[in-house]
Amino acid sequence: MSEHPATEPTPGNRLAAERTDYLTGSLADDAPEDPIALFDAWLDAAFARRAEHGDLSDPSAVVLSTVALDAAGAPSPRSRTVLLKDHDAEGFVVYTNLRSAKAREIAATPRAALLMPWYALQRQVRIEGAAAPVPAAVSDAYWARRPRGAQLGAWASQQSEEIASREDLEQQYAEVEARFADGPVPRPAHWGGLRVQAERMEFWQGREHRFHDRIAYLRTAGGAWSRHRLQP
Known part of the structure; x- marks a missing residue:
């Protein structure tokens, strides 16, 4: 009888063999009528x-997806992780350099999607809708709460633009730091x-046997929400 050596683990077969039991919770049919309350x-x-177990590193982390258009007008989705900094009935707010790729993409195609993945709770929330800059006064109010170092960084970085080295990037920061000295940073x-x-929000709760709970909310023309359970 010939001997067959044990299969060496590879990234591919590790992924195929990976199994996680989703047993942490459920999402009942009597979920709130208002998705913001559930959120x-x-x-x-x-x-x-996070406070109790420490295994959910940043509850505010959110994946922002936008649409980029190439020279021929073909759409290309792009995603990156940012931080959710505010939300209310008007929408969900993130802050960024308004010359960045994400901001330019929203200016050209003013729609976006957000995904909040709370892995430790085996939950995620998807949010989709129109996107636009907030009023200047809203940005001013949040800016005033930012740490000084982050304020300086916003001036120093030409976000998404190429730079030769980390040393050059640090030099830009040093120049901005000297520019504002000990004064306020506007x-x-x-x-x-x-x-x-x-306009659409979907709540996903992992369940046993991959038979997950999914409840979607759709905003109607009158501004109210309709609630729908989706099959997994």
């Missing part, structure tokens, strides 16, 4: 999980908030 409850649970005109106005 707030889940956000509170995410912060509580908000640059090219920095501010982007709001995604939720």
Whole structure:
């Protein structure tokens, strides 16, 4: 009988063999009529999980997806992780350099999607809708709360632009630090908030046997929400 050597693990077969049991919770049919209320409850649970177990590193982390158009007008989706800094009935707000790729993409195609993945709770929330800059006064109010180092960084970085080295990047920061010395750091005109106005929200709760709970909310023409359970 010939001997067959054990199969060496590879990234591919590790992924195929990976199994996770989703047993942490459920999403009942009597979920709130208002998705913002459910979002707030889940956000509170995410912060509580971090405080109690420490295995949910940043409850505010959110994946922002936009659409880029090439020279021929063909769409290309792009995603990156940012931080959610505010939300209310008007929408969900992130802050960025308004000359960045994400901001330019939203200016050209003013729609976006957000994904909040709370892995430790085996939950995720998807948010989709129109996107636009927030009023300057809203950006000013948040800017005033930012740490000084982050304010200086917003001036120093030409976000998404190529730079020769980390040393050059640090030099840009040093120049901005010297420029403002010990005085206040004003908000640059090219920095501010982007709001995604939720038109669709979907809540996903992992369940056993991959038979997950999914509840979607759709905003009606009158501004109210309709609630729908989706098959997994």
